Amino acid sequence: MQKPAKMMGLACLVAAFGLIGAVAGLWAEENPTSGTSPGPQQSPAASAALTLKVDQAHLDNGGQVIVSGQAPAGKPVMLEVWAAARVRSSFFDSKPDKDGVIPYKLYLTYEMPSFYRIVLPKDRQAALNEVKGQGKQWALGEALKKLGAEAAFQQPAQAAIEAYQASFLASVIGSRGDLLPKLDDKENRRRAMQLVKARFRSPGNIFAAGVESAPDGSFKAVIKIPEGSAPGDYFVAAVVDQATRSQPVKLDNAITFPTVYMSNAGTSINLFWPFLLSLAIGTFGVLMGAGGGFILNPLLVSIWPLPHTIVAGTVMPTVLFSQGSGIYNYSKIKFINWKLGVTMGLAMLVGGFIGPKLTELITLDQFKFVFGWILLVLAALMLWQTTPGYLAKNKKEQEVLKQCKLMAEQAAKARKGEAPKC
């Protein structure tokens, strides 16, 4: 009896995923996959007066590279470092502009480098610390000005950015809104800064102060590619000013199993840890009677640099199977009221259509903030379920539940065709 049940459950799952696949195929044009772009985008004019070399060109899951070179004497040198692997980044502009009008525009790029760093001259450490001291209110444009690094910011500014005019109505029907005309170069650069901030979050993830220059113009710096970075090619270019930029030097980063690169998330992770985490949380989740998603989602975004959109979208389907098999088992003993379930399910279908759209429109900080309150409500619910009054009522309810289930099972076994009574 048990085996065919499992087979049917599996068949349901396969069918469910087939359906998802079909729908996804229909929408495929809206979802270009992020991947690697072919090589570096050429800088406008590589200057011969600026040379650059690295002590090693191969890295194994991150590491340090010593960069040295020669620049015109007396000029401060910066390094721009970026990965060929690209990821998605999005930013929703909902701040009132200078006329007090809220733009409600969504900016989206699929060409954000998965790793990006500007290495500043060492003497700008103090200015960098000031930027870091601004907390969450910092802006990349201001920071670049303050740090004198505007000339170094070049790669992300070349990423193609899509701009959408979002509206309330568009959000309700679950569209990103109208695609706006292509941004001009200046606007593209400005929006790229916001997207870089959205992706890398804090100044410490974008800037480092570490280029040491000698009076004769020779310079040296240590670049650290962190563990968990994307595999593939990395490029380093030295920059003095807008006109003086070296040819980029190529490095490559290799990762070995079980560390794998998650191309949509833009992070390499040792597979073992998320497995262990979801196993522990999943088990505890079933015990406490709430799906693991409540605990798993906030932990995933806190522990790894995973975007909250990817986390929400990836955790959700993991429960499809258990829900599907649960429904199948209940339906076998006619323990589901289809009228009630489907009616409420249709309301949930509409809600589920809108929700994922909203995930894109919030920042990670807002995600964490709202999630914090949701968890407090859940904790209050759980606390209520441990009060003596609830327990006494629940005990009775559970007994009735057990008895009804038993009768339903017997009725299903007897197959008399008549509806079971409770």
Next chain:
Amino acid sequence: MIVQFMGQEFKVNIVLGCLGAFLIAIVSSMFGFGGGPFMVPLMTVGLRLPMFVVVGSSLLAIFFNTLMGTMRHYQFGNFDLLLFVVMFPAAILGGYIAPQIAKRVSPLWVKRIAVVGLTILALNLLGVY
């Protein structure tokens, strides 16, 4: 709406039920969790239905949300196949392990631990510490 279940009849305020389900679905699909712990109180307390009606039907309602939420997240590219492949078997395995442990632990204490754990995690997310 009149709900007939196992020979009994229940009168249900379906407007309230659908509104609640709609709101729960938005939040849960937005943040990527199931929503069961909110649906069950909605149906038992809000709609005054007994537990034996709720268990199966709430699961069915939630399944609609999970399926649609999954498709929409996939449509927007908010899905990482590798991460899914890692977490999916872990979730299934957890579903088999939990009932084995459940016989040996008191559900009351599991709930109490959950309350403490959830509060700590919530305060962390809210930036209290």
